[in-house]
Amino acid sequence: MYKQPLDPHLMDDLIIDCQSCSGICCIALYFSKIDGFPQDKKAGVPCLHLCQDGLCAIHSELTKRRLTGCIQYDCLGAGQIVTQSLYPKTMWQDHPDQKEQLFSDFVKVFQLQQIRWYLLQCTCLNGMEDLLSDLTQLLMEIESAFINQECLKNCSLSNMHQRANIILKEVSRRFSxxxxxxxxxxxxxxxxxxxxxxxxxxxxxxxxxxxxxxxxxxxxxxxxxxxxxxxxxxxxxxxxxxxxxxxxxxxxxxxxxxxxxxxxxxxxxx
Incomplete structure (x- = not known):
């Protein structure tokens, strides 16, 4: 099914790296205790276990505490893209006037990373030669959206979804x-x-x-x-x-x- 050799670094930019983030997911997102998170939490409110450096105070205890929501969550690298590229050296606490836009951009980057993940998987598959041009173009546009805040603003998420869905449906038909x-x-x-x-x-x-x-x-x-x-x-x-x-x-x-x-x-x- 897969092309050989596989690129071992293909998904590197989509691997979560909390050390390079500022704990955005622990603030921007809604949490529910019934879903395995520490508390019921509104979007925009910091988790009670989030430290000032953006790391989790109980990360080593997540399994012991059975916090499955935290264990399962994966931002696909959206956190470090926002922290390192779009808002470099910006902690949300230090810029309260920017936090709503920062959180909104995080959610948009996460959705773009989801699309990117699926498209990159398609490039690994045999028999996709006729789709490679569209795949490559769409991937380039997504990556360009992460250059700065203006580029992200001008990136149409609905357009990306529509074009990606066409490709994913075709790949699904061929393999399922x-x-x-x-x-x-x-x-x-x-x-x-x-x-x-x-x-x-x-x-x-x-x-x-x-x-x-x-x-x-x-x-x-x-x-x-x-x-x-x-x-x-x-x-x-x-x-x-x-x-x-x-x-x-x-x-x-x-x-x-x-x-x-x-x-x-x-x-x-x-």
Whole structure:
């Protein structure tokens, strides 16, 4: 499925790096305790555990405290782009007049990074030669939006979504059996272990708590699927399509789980 050799640094700009951020996600976003965050928190209000340096005071205790929302969250590198490129050396506390725009830009950059992640995955696949021109052009435009605040302002998110969706739909049709845009039926806690799935379409499916232990999943499409507490222990996901780090962080796995080459095994997986 993948082109060889794969570029080991292809996704470097989409890997979360809290040390290079200022804790924007812990301020800008709405949190709910029921979703595994420390508190119910309105957007724009700092988390009670956020330190002045932008780091988390209880980061080493997240697993022990079962704060799954914090463990699963992945900004795809949006935080460091905002902190390092768009608002360099700017801490939101020092510039209260800019914070609303900064938080709004963070959300926009995160959405652009989501699009970028999927498009970069497409460039890794064989048989996409006819789409490479459109892929390359769209990726260049997204990267150009991160040059400065003015460039980001002039970048149309809706236009990016529309053009990316055309590409992702076409790639999905080529790789997924009976691909469909129709909403998928919920599959909560389904027992699907020790099975073989080939070109199965799980796009936008609710698979919460399902069991895929020791299953073989080949060219399976997980675009936008909800994988919270899905058990992939011992499963082979190497050739799965459109998996993100956030989805994997939300799932359960172990040292025998085979992941796609662009994803990292979560520390919580034993």
């Amino acid at each position: 059996h009976q691909w469909s845009e129709r909403p998928k039926k919920p599959m909560f806690s389904k027992k699907l272990d020790h099975q073989q799935f080939i070109e199965t379409d799980f796009t936008m499916s609710l698979l919460i708590g399902s069991d895929f232990k020791k299953s073989q999943l080949t060219r399976v499409n997980f675009l936008g699927a909800d994988l919270r507490q899905v058990d992939f222990s011992g499963a082979d996901l190497y050739e799965c399509l459109f998996l993100t780090q956030g989805q994997i962080n939300a799932a359960i796995g172990d040292q025998k789980t085979k992941l796609p080459p662009y994803l990292k095994r979560p520390d919580s997986w034993k």
